[in-house]
Amino acid sequence: MSKTFFTLPLSAKAALYVLAVSGGCAFAGSAMAQSMEYQRGYDAGYRDGAQAQAQADSNGRGYDSAGRIEIEQAIYGTRDRSCDATQAVQAAIGRRAQVTLIADNRLCGDPAENQVKRLSIRYHCSNEASQRVRAMEEETVSLSCR
Known part of the structure; x- marks a missing residue:
């Protein structure tokens, strides 16, 4: 014979499920927003670095202004x-x-x-x-x- 420690009526289970899913969505939305912000920052840094390197290469110089x-x-x-x-x-x-x-x-x-x-x-x-x-x-x- 198995023992049941805790049982919820069906409506309480449904409410708990809805709460869990909605909380998960809020967390996922927050993580996605952070991820998108990270990606924008990464893209901007990459773009700025590529532009600086292109400028340095067009001047015939490395990263040091005196030349390499x-x-x-x-x-x-x-x-x-x-x-x-x-x-x-x-x-x-x-x-x-x-x-x-x-x-x-x-x-x-x-x-x-x-x-x-x-x-x-x-x-x-x-x-x-x-x-x-x-x-x-x-x-x-x-x-x-x-």
Whole structure:
């Protein structure tokens, strides 16, 4: 024999159901309104960011008003043995306008074991003339477009 702890007349059950459903709708409406407001804010932020990036790209500049560093060539090694570190250096710089790097084997491996190596970088800033910087192995080199 099963025990029933609480029973409601049919009209009370119907009233409870209506109350539960209407409360759920109010909650869903509130959540939807918040979600729509969030979406509008997200869309506005995305639009503003895209416009700023388009403007920066049309000026030939990155996010820094002074321009960004563009690597033309980076060579690491000795006179006899070297490797092309151009992509590694540009990746380390990203879109920055100023950076300090360490000349070491992490750039493109060790092209000349047990020999002192040098990093030589040719770069430019926006539409300016090329610049050259050099550093011996394990020294730092600074590049700047400011």
